[in-house]
Amino acid sequence: MTGITPKYELKIIxxxxxxxxxxGAGKYAEGKEVHVNATAFEDWEFVKWSGDRSDPKPTFSIVLDRNLTITAHFKKVAKPIDRLTILSGVILLLSIFTTVCLYIIIDRINKTEQKTGSTIVSESKSLDQKIELLTKEQNKMKEKLDGSMSGLNQKIESLTKEQSSTKEKLRALTSAQISVNNKLDDITSDRENTNKIRNSLASSNVQYELWSDELTTTQTSKSYTVHIGAGKNVQAYLSGxxxxxDLHILNPNNSLIASSGRATSRPDAVDFTTSSAGTYTFKVYNQPTKYKLEVYVRN
Structure with missing residues (x-):
């Protein structure tokens, strides 16, 4: 029986x-020498074979002793560029660059104009707001000034009133001083008269006392004391x-021994004889009034 020769496949990628x-790809009998060739398309060139067999040449022979797989490698070939193409490319690039630059410039100008317009509007609004604030502050200051002027006018008016009141008080004080001076003159005159009476009565062994005084609205009474011996005749007169x-007489024991209370402003008179020596009190009381109290003490 005749033997069958095996076949092997050559696979090319x-x-x-x-x-x-x-x-050269296909199935071949064992030991078959196969010529393999690689042809590059336009713009490509052969590089090498790889796989189960390696070779740098596009054409080589291979003997099949088993299934084999080999790969043909190609690479892109750069076309030579002529000057016109380069110039056209440069012009195109310059045109594109110029267009882009113009677009950027125009865009920036538009944005600047928009920004400027927006800035002007914003600044205008800000200026209006500042003017409004200044107007409000001015009104506030005016109100404060008006209030201060009003307060100042009130103070001036108050000071004027106080000045008028002070003048009236000064007039009243002047009048009071004149009244006091008149009273002092009256007292001086009364003292002089008293001294004259005392001197005239001294030869007659008569003791004489005189008080010119006044009960005010805050005083209910005033008292005057005289030291008198026992068995003396005393006459007291309240006039003017x-x-x-009214008039009360109190003995040294502070007991009421005589009084006179005639109505209205009519003079009061008291006549009594002392029972013991000591300090006797002559008390003037009742309504606010001016008066003159005279006391005569005889042996």
Whole structure:
């Protein structure tokens, strides 16, 4: 029986697939020498074989002793560029660059104009707001000034009133001083008269006392004391009154021993004899009034 010769397959891969074509792929009998060829397409060139067999040449022979897989490698070939193409490219690039630059410039101008317009509007609004604030502050200051002027006018008016009141008080004080001076003159005159009476009565062994005084609205009474011996005849006269005034006489034991209480401003008179020596009190009381109190003490 005749033996059967085995067949083996030669598989060829193109890398990249569209870069070229190959010859020699298929099934062959064992020991068959196969011529393999790789042809590059336009713009491509052969690089090498790889896989189960390696070779730098596009064409080589291979003997099959088993199934084999080889790969044909190609690479892109750069086309030479002529000057016109380069110039056209440069012009195109310059045109594109110029267009882009113009677009950027126009865009910036538009944005600047928009920003400027927006800034002007914003600044205008800000200025209006500042003017409004200044107007409000001015009104506030005016109100404060008006209030201050009003307060100042009130103070001036108050000071004027106080000045008028002070003048009236000064007039009243002047009048009071004149009245006091008149009273002092009256007292001086009364003292002089008293001294004259005392001197005239001294030769007759008569003791004489005189008080010119006044009961005010805050005083209910005034008292005067005289030291008198025992068995003395005492006469007391209350006169010169402008209202009802009364007279009480108290002995050294502070007991009431005599009194006179005539109505209205009529004079009061008391006549009594002392029972013991000591200090006797002559008390004027009742309504506010001016008066003159005279006391005569005889042996």
């Amino acid at each position: 193109i890398d990249p697939p569209t870069s070229g074509k190959v010859d 009154m402008t209202a009802d005034g």
